[in-house]
Amino acid sequence: MAQDAAKPAIETKAKEVLLVDGETGTILLQKNPDAPFPPASLAKMMTMEVVFEAIASGELSLNTEFPISTHAWRTGGAPSGTSTMFADVKSSVSVENLVRGAIVQSANDACIALAEGMAGSEEAFAELMNRRAGELGLKNSHFVNPTGLPAEGQHVTVSDLVILARHIRSAHPELYEIYSQPDFTWNKIFQRNRNPLLKMGIGADGMETGYTEASGYALLGVTDRNDRVTYLAMSGLATAKERSEEAQRQLDWADQSFAIRRLYRKGAVVGAAEVFGGTAGRVPLAAPEEITALLPRQEGERVAARIRYDGPLAAPVEKGAEVARLDILVDGEAVLSAPLVAGRTVETGSFPDRAMGAASELALGWLRRF
Secondary structure, eight states: OOOGGGGGGSSOOSSEEEEEEEETEEEEEEESSTBBBBGGGGGGGHHHHHHHHHHHHHSSSSSSSSEEOOHHHHHHGGGGGSSSOOOOOOEEEHHHHHHHHHHHHHHHHHHHHHHHHHSSSSHHHHHHHHHHHHHHHOTOBBOOSSOOOTTOOBBBBOOOOOOOHHHHHHOOHHHHHGGGGGGGHHHHHHOOSSOGGGTTSSSSEEEEEEEETOOOOOOOEEEEEEEEEEEEEEEEESSSHHHHHHHHHHHHHHHHHHHEEEEEEEEEEEEEEEEBSSSSSSSEEOOOSSSEEEEEEOOOEEEEEEEESSSSSSBOOOOTTTTEEEEETTTTEEEEEEEEEESBBOOOOHHHHHHHHHHHHHHHHHHTTT
């Protein structure tokens, strides 16, 4: 492989980036994917997920009305100088309109009203956010408030944001459609959707933008074009203009530079794993489902694969048990990891089989140290 093979196929000005294919989960581009940064309004995605779950479970109705408290008005309303839907203090607003304000206008007063209405306070709602984040597998994010306004200890990663976006879009498709709403008017004040991707003609249908002095301009964007859904999370851009241009450039590149590859059909044998103490010394490894990946159109020697497992496997090994992973690598970096299962059962061997297995492993273990 050439010495510069590990260089990314496209350079980016963003400090953190993750670009992922929605169908296969293939990573198309990554840069510091697990580095934490202040979320700003991207935290509102987690707020909406908690609200959406409550609506889906029947715990909350879109018609329910919540009051705009003095705290919500001062912290996130007209006097705050932040993103707001300009809800009047001590007025009552339906959950549906609060959700539209939070999504389309990135309204902080809407998010605080939802938090107070559902949990009693921002702090209590943040506990719900963190609990739900853990359930969804967001491993490196922590939320302190529902708005994303600066707070000590509040951070996200682009990896976690993509996980969250994929979940929201698939689990709550009807409510997700609000992210593509071009504008929203409340209190006779018209505001356009803050997502710059929506008017670019690139198939964008969501989701959120953010800005803090500490981390710069950020974005989570989703496009659906040419029968392909792509997720882009990025942060650390210097200006709003740079954020828009960089996002469009990366999403166009993803659309033009990759193609779906069907790598293994369901049930196909991909390789084999060593077995210790069984009636056989090896077991075939099969794909439990079709394995597909979105790979560079000009693959050359950039694409490789490897099988990972903790081995040798200890007998007995049951057919269909997940025992290994297949990693697909581009330029030396894993872009997709798929499970592999045992293709047949390997029973526990007789005493001579086990003794031979132990002797063999001891010898191999001794050799591996040198």
